[in-house]
Amino acid sequence: MSLSLIPLPDAELLLDPEFLKPAAATELLTELTATIPWKHEAIRLFGKEVLQPRLTAWHGDAGAAYRYSGLQLTPQPWTTALQQLRQQVETVTGAQFNSVLLNLYRTGQDSMGWHADNEPELGPRPVIASVSLGATRSFRLRPRDPHLTPHPPISLQLTSGSLLVMRGTTQQAWLHALPKTTRVQEPRLNLTFRLVVGQRATD
Numbered sequence: 001m002s003l004s005l006i007p008l009p010d011a012e013l014l015l016d017p018e019f020l021k022p023a024a025a026t027e028l029l030t031e032l033t034a035t036i037p038w039k040h041e042a043i044r045l046f047g048k049e050v051l052q053p054r055l056t057a058w059h060g061d062a063g064a065a066y067r068y069s070g071l072q073l074t075p076q077p078w079t080t081a082l083q084q085l086r087q088q089v090e091t092v093t094g095a096q097f098n099s100v101l102l103n104l105y106r107t108g109q110d111s112m113g114w115h116a117d118n119e120p121e122l123g124p125r126p127v128i129a130s131v132s133l134g135a136t137r138s139f140r141l142r143p144r145d146p147h148l149t150p151h152p153p154i155s156l157q158l159t160s161g162s163l164l165v166m167r168g169t170t171q172q173a174w175l176h177a178l179p180k181t182t183r184v185q186e187p188r189l190n191l192t193f194r195l196v197v198g199q200r201a202t203d
């Protein structure tokens with residue numbers, strides 16, 4: 001299959017549910033789970049240090065330093081598997097990426113809160129390419145301002161091997177999240193390929 005457009009106001013969302021064949025997705029899930037140096041990072045939330053409800057890793061070109069929820073992330077080098085996946089993602093999206101954020105949701109109790117990938121390092125209209133492996137989870141999107149973008153929240157089922165592309169004004173006009181669910185016990189691994197274009201001055 002190929003990428004097809006999900007029509008939404010003030011967003012450009014494309015989904016290919018069959019970007020990777022099921023066997024290839026399972027093989028990649030097993031390899032990345034075992035070989036990526038996963039971290040369990042603390043973030044500051046309302047002035048308190050709390051552990052993120054997921055494991056993370058950040059790989060990319062040496063120049064692609066990135067700040068995320070108060071964390072300064074220096075990328076780990078590309079592995080062969082990540083380079084190969086980046087190449088495939090670049091081919092089908094026609095975009096370029098110099099880094100990838102990996103999130104490992106160990107069970108349905110792991111999650112990600114409402115946010116936009118709108119860090120200044122990504123520029124004003126970033127292209128974010130999101131590959132999912134393992135358990136199917138609901139990916140939610142809602143307008144940042146329902147008066148400016150009158151549309152109800154939506155939910156996409158991101159299955160193993162799927163590719164979701166967010167581009168255009170998606171990060172300006174919409175927020176996204178991966179809520180907890182009691183229905184899932186199996187792990188899900190998500191990779192978001194990004195292009196870090198600018199370095200923020202240290203503050």
Ligand SMILES: O=C(O)CCC(=O)C(=O)O
Binds near residue numbers: 103112130139192
């Ligand atoms: O796990 C997902 O599908 C979303 C991940 C995400 O939004 C992010 O890494 O910024």
Ligand SMILES: [Fe+2]
Binds near residue numbers: 115
């Ligand atoms: Fe995100």
